[in-house]
Amino acid sequence: MRCRRNLLPSLFLILLFLLINPVVVFGEETKPPNSDVLFLYENLPAVTGTGIFDHDQLVLSAYSALVMDAATGQVLFAKNPHQARAIASTTKIMTALVAIECGNLNSATSVSQRAAGVEGSSVYLKPNEKLTLEQLLYGALMRSGNDACVAIAEQIAVREDIFVGFMNMKARQLGAKNTHFCNSNGLPNDHHYSSAYDLALITRAALKNPVFSRIVSTKTHVIPGTEGKRLLSNTNKMLWSYQGADGVKTGTTNAAGKCLVSSASRDGRRLIAVVLHSDDRWNESIKLLNYGFNRFEQRRVVDAGKTFASVEVRDGVLGRVPITVNRDVVVTVPIDRTGKLEQEVMLERKISAPVFPGQVVGKLQVLVEGQPVGGASLLTLQGTKKIPYYQSVWRRF
Structure with a gap:
């Protein structure tokens, strides 16, 4: 009996130890x-591996170049991808993305004197002319209208500099670390720049928006004008010459050289190509897209x-x-x-x-x-x- 009494405390301690530990x-x-x-x-x-392969197989004149898989965000080839450079009118990709996310496509506004007087490529807006945001977006993305971009900025944020602040905020949100905007259209400015990688990031986000994707894939479109209809023809020749091409934006200035951000879709895959300061932006973009389509595949x-x-x-x-x-x-x-x-x-x-x-x-x-x-x-x-x-x-x- 005494032995059983001595065992009970021991059994209780063992059980307690197991519960605690x-x-x-x-x-x-x-x-x-x-x-x-x-x-x-x-x-x-x-x-097989992924990333940046076989640099020697693609010889490009472009100062910076890149091809990215739009679905996965993987970079398949790159040349100086993070080098900050002047980007000319490829700026308008971000202008359009911010405008679509912040504005009402059907809202109309009067074009200001300042917007109508912007230099460079133009859709020839007139002061006090009324256009909807959607019509201005067609003018900006298809014909690269600098005047349309300022009109868009003023419609969304009253002043262009405020709108540019939205653009820089969006760039940071997307992870575009080597990007800074000073205007809405890409006119030359020493502090206005981006990189091939950042432009691909921005384009990838923009192409997820059906409105943006629809506009940049449009070959011809008509918007109103004070002296009759404006017939717009897309400056992106890839839409006519490359199978599956569905965007995106050209850009040219003395500082930036000839630039092109292009996209194409085949067999359920979509690729984004970027060339900055290229001697032959069309053929070099085709080289990048062919490289991505012919040498890579998606694996689930x-x-x-x-x-x-x-x-x-x-x-x-x-x-x-x-x-x-x-x-x-x-x-x-x-x-x-x-x-x-x-x-x-x-x-x-x-x-x-x-x-x-x-x-x-x-x-x-x-x-x-x-x-x-x-x-x-x-x-x-x-x-x-x-x-x-x-x-x-x-x-x-």
Whole structure:
């Protein structure tokens, strides 16, 4: 009897220790100290790398050049991509993006004396002439009207300098680090510049807007004028000469040289090409787009909503719950090179109940030849309730 009394405190202390220190028993490994995240590395079927490859295969006169996959944002080729340069009328890509996001396409306003008198390329606006924002956007993007850009800026923000502040704010938001605007149309200014990479970033965001995408892919369009209709013909010759061409904007000044931001779509893929200060912007843009279409393909890694893996649940009715990704993960890979497409999974070792569907439990990153090219958040696909306390105690005991 005395022996049983002595055992009771010992059993109580053992049970209390197990409750306070939930080490793994019965042959399972103990959790390493200070390790709340499990790093897994899974090799997928061998494909090829991504990033900037084979510079020697593309010889370009352009001071800066780049081709980007519009869906994934991956750079497939680049030459001086982050070099800040004068960009001329390619500025109008940002002007249009900000105007579409901030304005009403159907709102009309009177053209100011200042807007009508702007120098350079023009759609020949007259003071007090009334046009809608949409009509001005056609004039700015198709015919590169400097006057239309100032009229747009004044319609949105009353003054052009205020509107330019919006443009710079949007550039920072998009991650365009080597960009600064001083006006809405790209007229020469020593402090007005961008880079091939930044222009591709801005264009990628703009092309997601259906209004912008529609306008820059239009070959001819008619808008009103004081002396009759204005027939606009797009300055981007790629729309007539390159299969799948659907944008975007030309630009020319003495400081910037001949510039072109172009886009084209084929077989469900869309590419963006940028050439700055090129001796032959049309053919060099075609070279970049052909390089992207012929040498790369898209590879689907994982689909949102499908079970990707599972995670262990502490004190849950279910011991494990399935996890998925928050979005489809698609990457662009070269066709003709051997390499590795890898998944790097950062996942909690064990999560505590209750668990709710859609709960973030980790992160997936996709790498090609060691370069991160895409990723997604890992979410629980199913939830589970917490078991009663007495069951938790018994399970641990």
